[in-house]
Amino acid sequence: MAEKLFGASIKRREDPRLITGKGQFVDDVRLPGTLHAAFVRSPHAHARIRSIDAGAAKKLKGVVAVYTGKELVASGVKPIPVGWLIPNMKVPAHHPLAVDRARYMGDAVAVVIADSPYVARDAAELVEVDYEPLPVVADPAKAVQRGAPAVHDEAGDNVCFKWQLGDKAATDKAFAGAAKVVKQSFRNHRLIPNAIEPRASLASANPGTGETTLWVTTQNPHVHRLIMAAFVLGIPEHKLRVISPDVGGGFGSKIFIYPEECVVTWASRALSRPVKWTAERRESFLTDAHGRDHYSDAEMALSADGRILALRVNTIANMGAYLSLFAPAIPTYLYGTLLAGAYQTPAIHVDVTAVFTHTTPVDAYRGAGRPEACYLIERMVDLAAGELGIDPIEFRRKNFIGKDKFPYQTPVAVMYDSGNYQGALDKALEAFDYPAFRKEQEQTRKKGRYVGVGFSTYVEACGLAPSQVAGALGAQAGLYESATVRVHPTGKVTVFTGSHSHGQGHETTFAQVAADELQIPMEDVEIVHGDTGQVPFGMGTYGSRSGPVGTAAIYMGTQKIKEKAKKIAAHLLEASEADVVYEGGKFSVKGSPGRSKTFGDVALMAYLAHNMPKNLEPGLEAISFFDPGNFVFPFGTHICVVEVMRDTGQVKVLRYLAVDDLGRVINPMIVDGMVHGGVAQGVSQALWEHAEYDENGQLITGSFMNYAMPHADDLPSVQVDRTETPSPVNPLGIKGAGETGTIASTPAVANAVMDALSPLGIKHIDMPLTPGRIWEALRGR
């Protein structure tokens, strides 16, 4: 083993199957005798279910069964639980099929099981549901107004919980003594994740063994198994196997336990046949958990010399109609804790009101709380700089947390692990000639063109989560990760990881780490993930945790392997363990390099076991659980240049530059790709994407025809660079990379648009910055 694999842009080993059509996604799994499910969904955002008549549907040839919510409850199916508790939170029951009332457009009220998907859909249309439409509230700001229709009887005011963080008295005091106060209201609008693979599930109950196998599009198969087994369906956990094969993107939306996989699993057990459901895209729009959806009022207190003294934030967060699995954590512990940003703000106080509305449940979508925090801070910083007449770069430099201040305790509970914010900004400015841009901007303005630059010097939190901290914050689970490193008798290795890859390339990057540590060729290492029948209990992939938590578990497993192997090698070499060294894949005795045993020699003896050290068990396998001591905090500087067309209001992104600090990077090619994709999603929130409900709770952007997902010709090429500040939190120094692009880019774009429009006196326009909105703002100016 010569070249280190860690840090090398190795081409992905998962690609050959995916580029030749040999991937296996859930809908590709074929089992003989499979039945197909189609869901009957409420067209109303709020309606009482008076009755359901499935008579005509059941008569259709090929229909095997129709089930309603009442039948599921009667058979013992329990509501889907929520995994994160906030004190005094209201937790209304979320039944897999609605029982008495439908509470959002798309809420499933019945399911048809038939021998073909075509017949199932035909029959679903024949199910007659007698709905009594009820009053609707879709907008979270209206939901908390007096007299708004209640989504749940147990939360008559629609408030799910109120939560606050920070020192209110200190914040009030800082505002009282401020030279200037900047205020702004923000709408962080709702988004729909839209992984290109729709959600799917295929359950196969085996009446012979009592076991059930569920193939499902999930980012965390063990969490799915635990919740479905222990909470919803009451199946013994060891009799349920969850397999998450190739998964076509997640972005958070495939973390959660959805009604459909619960119903499909229950139905397969009821009918003793495999049952499959694959979402149509219109169902994805209606039922995949949505993201964002905040109203916030922010105030920043400033000193006369341009220092941030305090930040005060009031946020209304939309939870939708039911609490999705992690929903309460998003506008609280993943949002409020990030409101310090990259700045030394002595006092911060945030108040969050989480509310129910008659809309699709809201939960984590790429970034999850951190994009909302980052957008608010980075916009406020630009507004503050503008108010003080200071250049936005200068203002940032003045307020940055210095690189000598780490670990840094923020006033909002979290402690930043490591950072050099100035360093990332400096590197970005090496690639972007700021003074030259300002000169050119002046010239273009004279010609009546509106070009602007926006900066985002962000910090975010990854590597969810230190179990002690998470538990203290209200999580129902610690968020460690597992790995089993199994060395086979020939010295080949299989690594079983609790992380899950749905595009991240773990089969490549994890093998890079394991092969490096074991000093064996990468082709000798296989990575297995996504199968509770093979992998030890793991937490899965979200919150950019596979790098900082998942690989750390693998690293620890390999250390255990090397320790045991060394004992065996010392015995075989008739040397003291202290004198044995492992280098280049060989164990040898210090001072006599001629005497050596290869990794394969030792592995073979571990299994032949006839010549082992006394008191050492045969075999060479290790399991590790890595529970990090803290979150990790990636950071960086993103720069966006836009031109706003005066006549049409259209925004064109002319240039995009990202300098990220993600700690140490296993595979730069893969990380670059994550940044590209993340930036695309963040830019897209700023400019185009918007999930809109009308006042009746009808999702009016319910297909790709009216939800503006970016095409190739909407986006610029993204220029990517990095600085490297290792994290002390995990043994590999990794900070996490999956979400930075999305978190950082939205405010960079918005700041650029406002910079472009600043000669017109425009300070803020709410996103998405569509031609229509900009044209409105420009009217009469």
Added chain:
Amino acid sequence: MSSITIQVNGLAETREVEPRMLLVHFLRDALGLTGTHVGCDTSQCGACTVLLDGRSVKSCSLFAVQVEGRSVTTIEGLAKEGKLHPMQQAFWDQHGLQCGFCTPGMILSACELLARNANPSEAEIRAGLEGNYCRCTGYNNIVKAVQQAAGAR
């Protein structure tokens, strides 16, 4: 039911199908060619793109009976004698895919793009792929992959 014969990846495939069966379901369900994916129901996403007599079509927007007697190439038919097609190779080399779900359709659209325009500019590549969504890559490396494949021709 109607009996139809379609040339798929060079082989004549004859099946009894319902007249309403979509071409994509014929490929996936009748023939087991699951490399062609379904990502939407409004013919926007392009995950189901195949080549019909060499031209890219969205196989979710055609009935199988409509292509009776014609020739279809799916992602499974692109590599010849175990050797990757230059476009497949380019997607691998340039990291033009992450989750891989849009990839078969994207590759086939890109093949047709180069068949029409052997030397496209970046803007022409971006415009040429307008019928295919990718949610993972931001299209950055997909553009690079098409450029590599164009250079390899």
